[in-house]
Amino acid sequence: MIVCQKLSKRFGENFALREISFSADGKIAVFGHNGAGKSTLVKILAGILKPSSGRVEIFGLEPRKSSNLRRRIGVVTHNPMLYRELTVRENLEFYSKIYQAGNWGIVCSLGLKEKLNFRISELSEGFVQRVAIARALMINPKLLILDEALSGLDAESREVVLRIMQEFDGILVFSTHQFEDAEFCDSFIVLERGRLVYFGESYEKAVRSLSAR
């Protein structure tokens, strides 16, 4: 269960998020146009950013404060968070040692077996994103956060990632500005200029509230 209470994040004078409150479980889609605050929300949930005010709890723990909670969170953002100079294998080995978990089976599912000895800088954008997804999934996460994870992917990779998301057995937070990709989700959050404009279970209402703005 993810619980956010009056969550705000300010960068200087500008509010990226303004008093967001919701509690959700299952597969959660986060919609919003560019600059709506999706990435900021996702980074706070992943423990990358500290909220300026308010509270966020995942499984009753604060992500920024609990190492044990972060050990169970897999995160993929538009930035792959991989070392370009290292090979796919070296990157995945590094993270699996840091997380002390390594489900290498996911490497085959994502079609990366032949690419293990390639440096990240030698891979196409689609494969880099697959490696980023493998990094997030190989730790057997209980919470999987995907921020615009489908952007830049070729059709085949999109299919693979969408299937993984639909089959994922845990809490999924999927942030996207292409709402048709997230129709399978259980609940929907719509953000507009840092404010929560819709939270509920209706995909149609979420899409309408986004289109109306």
Add this chain to the structure above:
Amino acid sequence: MKRPYDLFLLAEIIKKDIKVEARSKASSNQMLIFAVTTAFLFSFSIDVERFFSQIILLIILFTSIAGGSTSFLREFDFETIEGLKASPLKASQIMTAKMLSNLILVLTITALIFPICFALFNLEGNFLLTFLVLVFAVIPISGSITLLAPLAAKSRGREMLLLAMLFPVIFPVLMPAMKSINLAYSGVFDLVGILFIISYSGIIWSLSILLSDHIL
């Protein structure tokens, strides 16, 4: 968290940093070229022996700024720092690992350029003792750069800002370091000076770890 696990994590980050540096050579090449060029230019000046401690510290200081900060700043430029922050690592562990890997990098460069300087300047003093004292002097220099580099990371003129922030932090240790290097060159081990440098390094390293949550 258990101690051996902490050490294991530090070792993994340091290993990764060394591997990244060995492949990219982004910092080490920059540092070596800068250091050798500066040493070469100083070798033409008169009375190098008299000002040896100042010259070698100047070379080490600017070489460390040129390259030592780059290795940490690259984590910010490529946003890989977010991967570390999202991981189970604590900010203090990330900071400690970065301090250590930067120290290893600066020490390696020091070990390479010190004999070059000694040869270029045609010096006849105590080589080993001078090198040993220089190693102690490098610890607070490298530590201060690692502490301040993330603070300057988001600024446009970050190298200049880093230098401006670094000078007041590093100044108290430069004078005793120069004195200790001068004494070591003539074969005297300046215990008081070295103890001061070690204590100052301790303060810088402790500050980095204590402030890591705010810095990163």
